[in-house]
Amino acid sequence: MIATTTYAQGLKTLTLEDLNFGGNNYHNMVPKHRYTTWWGNELVRTDVEDCYIVNKNTGIETELFSLENINKWSGMDLHHLYNITFPVAGKTQVLLNDGKKQMLFDWKDKKEIWHTDNNFNGSTQASNFNYTSRATAYVKDWQLHVVNAKGKDKQLTTDGSRNIVYGQSVHRDEFGINGGLYWSNDGKKLAFYRMDQSMVTDFPLVNIPELDWKPAEGESRIATPAPEKYPMAGEKSHKVTVGVYDVNTGKVIYLDAGDPTDRYFTNIAWSPDNKTIYMFELNRDQNDCRLVSYNAENGKKIAELYRETDKKYVEPLHPITFLPWDSSKFIMWSQKDGYTHLYLFNNKGEQLKQITKGKWVVLNFLGFDEKHKSITIESNELSPIQKNIFIVSLETGKRALMDDNGKGWHTGSVSPDGQYIVDSYQTPTIPNNIAIVNTANGKRTSYYKAEDPWKGYTVPTYECGTIKAADGVTDLYYRMVKPLNFDPKKKYPTIVYVYGGPHAHNVDARWHYCSRGWETYMAEKGYLLFILDNRGSENRGKDFEQVTFRHLGEEEMKDQMKGVDFLKSLPYVDADRMGVHGWSFGGFMTTNLMTTYPDVFKVGVAGGPVIDWKWYEVMYGERYMDTPQTNPEGYANCSLLPKAKNLKGKLQIIIGLNDPVVVPQHAFSFLKACIAAGTQPDFFVYPGEPHNMRGHQSTHLHERISQYFFDYLK
Incomplete structure (x- = not known):
């Protein structure tokens, strides 16, 4: 067991305004950070008011320009410098975007290189800019558009609607999808999703108008429908196809992937020569995954390069x-040996080698070092609760640790040549340190x-330790937050x-073992908090994760x-x-524990x-349950x-009235079952809020959660 402890008398007490992300003082109570980006192989720090170049060998900063000056020179209206980028190595050029226009600006010569107007911004449903071609794809009023480098706007679709969705995330954001617009490397072709969800049932969410007690003339007092296309397990799902737009010819073709019914298309990638599109195709049972290549000119299928099946499920x-030095080879992720690892393939689909191997998982791929033919990764090889x-x-598969002591939780950013890493890290006792690492020495x-x-x-x-799982073999990690002045x-x-x-876990080797602010708040009020990552949570291998199937x-x-x-074995725990308490899947677990072990848990709050x-x-x-028809x-x-x-x-039970993820039918149905059974849960709802409370309403939420325990778990 490892513990971090701080005791002191006469100090200020932390409040929810300090500890909750919606709190008025929260921004002052989180560890400070420095935001950096790469200008070729030069390191640049961006801030609100200034931008600096950083000497990678000394850490010394030299100002490049200020917010005030860059706005004065360019005529832009930037409010901060966090999002600027430096697309041309060796040239004093910066890419600026103030919402109204996008501009490439030379700060040394104080002149504009080019700009494009962003008149479509502010009300777009999706957008993606390609620097090489200076073209922007965007979706507005459901229709897909492309604006070329000269500012000419071409509308590609006319049938976009709630039923026909273009260029946006599909498959409910599963399978690693977080967008629907994919430019080729040269920016001359755009791959995009088209989702037909006309067959998917609407779930009847409703918007409650925000009105004063006396509405203005003509202002409706009536709630309005806000239906959500929601494909429930075992019901009809949407159909997705992938289109390709050629900027030069103005033509759109669709990949000839066959009938999209009950299939998932994900992880779209372009070949280095921009002639081929690759994507993973998954059946509805999610146990048969194939990597397929397509001709980007005519949409014809070229080859099925790889196939992976599993008796439970495959997750691409x-x-x-x-590889930047060999366009005939690529790296692919897979969990096929039981753990998430990287594999090297050629473009014929032949596996050349397994790059990483062991009873641990690769967490992130950071970049290449072409000179030494190596890659940089983040993994939990050293500990399931660490990231190193x-x-x-x-060539050899040998790994070299880039941390100084192999502890903590490290997040890296690699220079384009792979020679330097910006290593931002925490440990249970370190809020945030940043180091610059020379990978050569x-x-x-x-x-x-x-x-x-x-x-x-x-x-x-704050303490961390392990106990055995119910199988008697597997180590499970826990975090414990003991009351103040324990x-x-x-x-x-x-x-x-x-x-x-x-796909989640709670305990890792970050500051205070990644403890949530609410836990600190409750510990200061005299409660002991316990958090355990059970089997079924992430980053522990396929058997660990799939045991819940x-x-x-x-x-x-x-x-x-x-x-x-x-906990019951500890003399200081009052059994x-x-x-x-938990939210979402944790709300399911909370309700389940309260009703499965009613003599153990006295109080619960399920969000x-x-x-x-x-x-x-x-x-x-x-994926995790099969269908109700096949697994009744x-x-x-x-x-x-x-x-x-x-x-x-x-x-x-607490919900957001407009929750599009765990729809209100869940909570309402449980309340109805409790009424029929004569049991008495309490219920609170946040009108207008989705699955998680936003802004200061989150502070209100945690006040409510806390008060419930104050009232009934004294």
């Missing part, structure tokens, strides 16, 4: 990446050390904070109850005053909870509706 989350930076030789130059923003405040104790002779009310679902919630609860057994997986969306739900027993066993009768303690 990353596009392929070609390694250089990996593609491993020399680290200290660049920035953030001060502890909580200096002068009372701070509880006394081991006292007994404390204890709250289990839980998420527990796929077809029965979500069951194995997760077994592990969480092992955590409860551990008669135990609560639980945005899934109640029955047959009401959740197709892509996520069917699993869906029945995982439903919380039959458990409504078991509720004994105090349970508050």
